[in-house]
Amino acid sequence: MELPRTIPHQPEITQKKFVFAFEEGDGKNKQLLGGKGANLCEMTQIGLNVPPGFVISTEACLTFLKDENNNLPEKLMAEVKRQMKIVEASTGKLFGDAEKPLLVSVRSGSALSMPGMMDTILNLGLNAQTLRGLIKQTKNERFAYDAYRRFIQLYGKVALGVPDEKFDHAFAGVKVKAGVKDDTGLNAADLKEISEQFLNVVRDHTGKKFPEDVFEQLEIAIKAVFNSWMGKRAVDYRREFGITPQMANGTAVRRVVTIT
Secondary structure: OOOOOOOOOOOOOOOOOOEEEOOOOOOOOHHHHOHHHHHHHHHHHOOOOOOOEEEEOHHHHHHHHHOOOOOOOOOHHHHHHHHHHHHHHHHOOEOOOOOOEOEEEEEEEOOOOOOOOOOOEEEEOOOHHHHHHHHHHHOOHHHHHHHHHHHHHHHHHHHHOOOHHHHHHHHHHHHHHHOOOOHHHOOHHHHHHHHHHHHHHHHHHHOOOOOOOHHHHHHHHHHHHHHHHHOHHHHHHHHHOOOOOOOOOOOEEEEEEEOO
16 A cells, blocks of 8 residues: 655745834844934834834845846735834824825935935825825815925936926926916915926826826835935945945835824
């Protein structure tokens, strides 16, 4: 009688952890979490009042930069989404929600400070739906449209490669039409028009509509911040100041809630 063949026990393969909540990250490990990310973890853990958030590690950045297809590490976005759920629970706001929208900043940070050399995106999560929620929350239409047009321009420039000059040209045209010289002279209707024109600038330059899906915004932003590690400004800065891979290699990405 032939005995059934047994399959030898295989050790479980653990997925490398790329995302760390501020409550769990090692505040001493700046090589993994970046200087600012590690500091946020340490401040959170000693009880200081830090807005909720999490850090995507420098290892995730280096893994992404090595990928020939420009893909984020496998399951990274699943980790990010789990962390976003935790942030939502702690704030009472929802990412992409039309009533109580959660907005976040996406910031870079290497083990050594490189001020202004890498990219940051603020107020990520704004779209046509969440804009209405922001107006409702703040009861300030002008503020909401001002935040929206700033987000479209910053995101367009950093994440989508749209030159600043194209936004500046559209902005100047609305100021002339409104008969004002200073930005402070623009009202909510003017800023709404600027926002609409900025969306057109993005579509005309990229051939695609500005991303409305907030998780698509987030994924593109993560890639953009990672790519900024190899941008000319950052590479020149590291060369000028003798920053070697042993001192700082790759940028972490911090996701911090924007309090409105």
